[in-house]
Amino acid sequence: MYLVEKVRTGFLGVAHFHADSYAQSLKTIPQAELVGVFDRDKGLAHEFSQKFSVPTYDDMEKLLKICDAVVITSENALHHEYAVKAAEEGKHILCEKPMTTTLRDADELVGLVEKKRIVFQMCYVMRYHTVTSLARDLVVGGRIGRLLVMVGTNKLNRSLPLLRAWFTDKSLSGGGAVMDHTVHLSDLMRWISSAEVVEVYTEIGRNANPKLQVEDSFLTTVVMGDGSIGHIDGSWTYSSGHYTWGDVTLELLGSEGVLQVDAFRQNVYFISSEKPDDRLVWHYYGCNPDLLLVKDFIQCILGGGKPRANVYDGRQGVAVTLASYQSSMEGRPVRPG
Amino acid sequence: MIGVAVLGYGFMGTTHLAAWKMMEGCSVLGLWGRNRAKLEEAASRYGVEPITELDNILKNDKIEVVDICTPTYTHVELAVRALEAGKHVLVEKPMALNLGEADRMIRAARKNGRKLMVAHVLRFFPEYMRVKELVDGGHLGEITSLRAWRGGPAPEWSPWFMDLEKSGGVAVDLAIHDVDYAIWVNGGLPSRVYAKIVNLVHKEYRVHDFALITLRFPTGSIAVIEANWALPKTYPFTMKLEIDGSKGVVQLDNQTPIPLKMWTGDKVEGFAPETLPWKPGVHPFPLDPFYREIRHFVECIIQDRKPITDGEEARKSLATCLAAVESSEKGAPVTVGG
Numbered sequence: 048m049y050l051v052e053k054v055r056t057g058f059l060g061v062a063h064f065h066a067d068s069y070a071q072s073l074k075t076i077p078q079a080e081l082v083g084v085f086d087r088d089k090g091l092a093h094e095f096s097q098k099f100s101v102p103t104y105d106d107m108e109k110l111l112k113i114c115d116a117v118v119i120t121s122e123n124a125l126h127h128e129y130a131v132k133a134a135e136e137g138k139h140i141l142c143e144k145p146m147t148t149t150l151r152d153a154d155e156l157v158g159l160v161e162k163k164r165i166v167f168q169m170c171y172v173m174r175y176h177t178v179t180s181l182a183r184d185l186v187v188g189g190r191i192g193r194l195l196v197m198v199g200t201n202k203l204n205r206s207l208p209l210l211r212a213w214f215t216d217k218s219l220s221g222g223g224a225v226m227d228h229t230v231h232l233s234d235l236m237r238w239i240s241s242a243e244v245v246e247v248y249t250e251i252g253r254n255a256n257p258k259l260q261v262e263d264s265f266l267t268t269v270v271m272g273d274g275s276i277g278h279i280d281g282s283w284t285y286s287s288g289h290y291t292w293g294d295v296t297l298e299l300l301g302s303e304g305v306l307q308v309d310a311f312r313q314n315v316y317f318i319s320s321e322k323p324d325d326r327l328v329w330h331y332y333g334c335n336p337d338l339l340l341v342k343d344f345i346q347c348i349l350g351g352g353k354p355r356a357n358v359y360d361g362r363q364g365v366a367v368t369l370a371s372y373q374s375s376m377e378g379r380p381v382r383p384g
Numbered sequence: 385m386i387g388v389a390v391l392g393y394g395f396m397g398t399t400h401l402a403a404w405k406m407m408e409g410c411s412v413l414g415l416w417g418r419n420r421a422k423l424e425e426a427a428s429r430y431g432v433e434p435i436t437e438l439d440n441i442l443k444n445d446k447i448e449v450v451d452i453c454t455p456t457y458t459h460v461e462l463a464v465r466a467l468e469a470g471k472h473v474l475v476e477k478p479m480a481l482n483l484g485e486a487d488r489m490i491r492a493a494r495k496n497g498r499k500l501m502v503a504h505v506l507r508f509f510p511e512y513m514r515v516k517e518l519v520d521g522g523h524l525g526e527i528t529s530l531r532a533w534r535g536g537p538a539p540e541w542s543p544w545f546m547d548l549e550k551s552g553g554v555a556v557d558l559a560i561h562d563v564d565y566a567i568w569v570n571g572g573l574p575s576r577v578y579a580k581i582v583n584l585v586h587k588e589y590r591v592h593d594f595a596l597i598t599l600r601f602p603t604g605s606i607a608v609i610e611a612n613w614a615l616p617k618t619y620p621f622t623m624k625l626e627i628d629g630s631k632g633v634v635q636l637d638n639q640t641p642i643p644l645k646m647w648t649g650d651k652v653e654g655f656a657p658e659t660l661p662w663k664p665g666v667h668p669f670p671l672d673p674f675y676r677e678i679r680h681f682v683e684c685i686i687q688d689r690k691p692i693t694d695g696e697e698a699r700k701s702l703a704t705c706l707a708a709v710e711s712s713e714k715g716a717p718v719t720v721g722g
């Protein structure tokens with residue numbers, strides 16, 4: 048085990064909004080240092096560099112040379128290329144979901160990460176949210192008996208994917224709402240039940256926003272390896288006037304009880320009296336899972352721990368997502384690859 | 385004056401009776417059940433005549449309407465007999481347990497020129513009516529998806545519910561409320577159904593207590609309906625609805641807007657005036673959904689109109705729920721039809 052005082056961390060791609068939140072979190076961690084940002088879009092890199100007082104690098108290789116670890120928050124389709132480069136250089140990786148957009152890429156990454164013995168952590172942030180973690184502890188502790196059903200929503204305000212063009216450009220995102228919002232719930236279900244998803248059935252509906260190239264509305268039924276049933280609604284169909292960004296809810300039904308999670312429910316209501324803001328908005332005061340996620344990443348690097356969600360969990364998320372598309376296309380339940 | 389007989393005096397029978405008692409221009413001339421002692425007790429509570437002999441109802445020309453609130457497996461025979469005897473029939477949902485039975489009822493109504501209405505009361509709940517108005521008014525644009533949730537402890541108050549052969553289980557008995565509603569707001573039958581319908585916790589009974597039904601409509605609009613009898617006894621009966629459309633979203637939840645709560649000892653009770661039986665002079669507005677539902681039926685008889693959930697319309701939700709059960713058994717999506 049080598050010792051560093053500070054984990055020198057660089058950003059490979061900041062096209063995803065979450066980059067800002069992770070950077071803010073890193074800034075509050077004494078054992079971490081933000082050392083540079085690369086993005087193929089120089090404008091984005093510049094904006095990020097101004098916001099977080101960090102130098103930009105036009106050349107990813109150069110940035111990699113001065114880093115111990117990288118955060119990959121690029122467009123989905125570039126995750127694989129960036130992660131492979133970083134892993135080849137032996138850098139630790141914190142990777143935004145979905146890990147990759149093809150299963151082949153996912154498997155390649157699993158192999159490479161195992162070979163290089165780096166810390167690879169998926170940004171499955173719901174494993175760090177205190178409410179979903181508590182729910183898991185209660186289930187694992189047997190409080191609702193045997194877990195039988197998990198029904199979740201992870202819906203998004205439809206205006207958000209429009210803020211960055213790549214979200215709705217299939218060549219960069221890999222797809223729409225299914226690609227974006229299957230994995231948080233499928234991963235929570237795997238994490239809570241300790242079972243794999245063995246069957247996926249998805250209905251992709253007509254779009255709420257017909258102008259999009261990608262789908263924004265879907266419903267997925269899953270079966271887990273232990274026979275329990277799950278359901279995922281990750282549609283981007285909340286109204287653009289929705290008081291908050293979206294939700295993560297989860298109903299866990301057991302043989303002895305039921306548990307219901309509404310993870311981002313802790314908000315105070317605010318109504319401005321001034322136009323145009325004179326509508327109800329919510330100010331969230333619940334836990335900050337992004338901070339806990341980034342802290343864990345840094346601690347795993349320094350202390351040799353294991354991240355809550357690793358490269359294999361990333362791969363499984365990709366498998367469920369792709370099975371979902373296949374099911375919708377073929378009109379039948381599909382077993383994830 | 386329209387003469388009415390109510391068959392059954394259980395949970396629904398007494399609910400309907402309370403509404404009939406307030407109905408202008410109507411008079412309950414008989415209450416039917418098999419168990420004389422219990423029947424008499426209920427009849428005296430509502431000030432109506434107990435009748436154990438069904439023929440005394442069917443042959444009584446003063447009785448124009450028969451309201452069937454008996455267990456589901458008895459609906460078809462009672463409804464067909466009443467229609468054949470020239471009565472208008474209001475029958476609790478689900479109308480029957482299979483499409484053959486439903487068709488017999490529909491044919492009997494047609495042949496005898498009598499009204500047949502299935503009591504899909506959700507269409508008369510003020511919040512669900514308001515949502516339908518918003519949809520029809522174009523406020524949501526094109527509907528893209530619907531999420532409905534309905535559940536509470538299993539209805540173990542009556543043993544027949546917990547027998548698949550008699551109640552149809554949670555999909556046919558409970559999910560049918562939201563399936564009917566989804567059909568209503570989407571303008572017709574779904575084209576494809578996929579479902580997981582299981583016995584989760586009530587292993588001592590042969591019954592489905594949990595249903596998760598996904599629907600796809602010909603327009604490409606989708607829906608998921610969860611119906612749940614697998615909840616603890618302390619769980620309040622809850623219904624939730626969310627509809628997304630190209631122009632907006634509506635959400636409702638009967639546990640949130642409770643305008644009146646009462647704590648007494650170890651119990652907390654919530655009341656919404658709209659869903660309480662209306663008592664003249666006590667509750668200011670006749671908003672009780674059962675009252676509205678029955679009022680609609682009475683108006684259809686007086687004005688010779690088609691009830692909103694006549695046999696044909698109610699057959700759609702039954703067909704969909706049966707397709708859901710079939711999908712769950714096959715583990716594959718099923719097309720609705722037939």
Ligand SMILES: NC(=O)c1ccc[n+]([C@@H]2O[C@H](COP(=O)([O-])OP(=O)(O)OC[C@H]3O[C@@H](n4cnc5c(N)ncnc54)[C@H](OP(=O)(O)O)[C@@H]3O)[C@@H](O)[C@H]2O)c1
Pocket residue numbers: 391392393394395396397417418419420422423453454455456458476477478503505541542544557
């Ligand atoms: N709209 C809604 O929200 C709603 C809610 C609950 C139920 N329902 C529906 O309403 C119907 C009645 O349900 P419920 O809860 O009122 O039932 P319940 O409480 O068990 O009452 C059944 C009544 O039917 C009589 N009955 C006649 N023939 C019977 C037979 N062969 N077996 C058992 N009872 C018989 C019973 O009296 P005797 O034993 O004296 O004959 C009793 O008065 C069902 O179709 C149910 O699905 C609708």
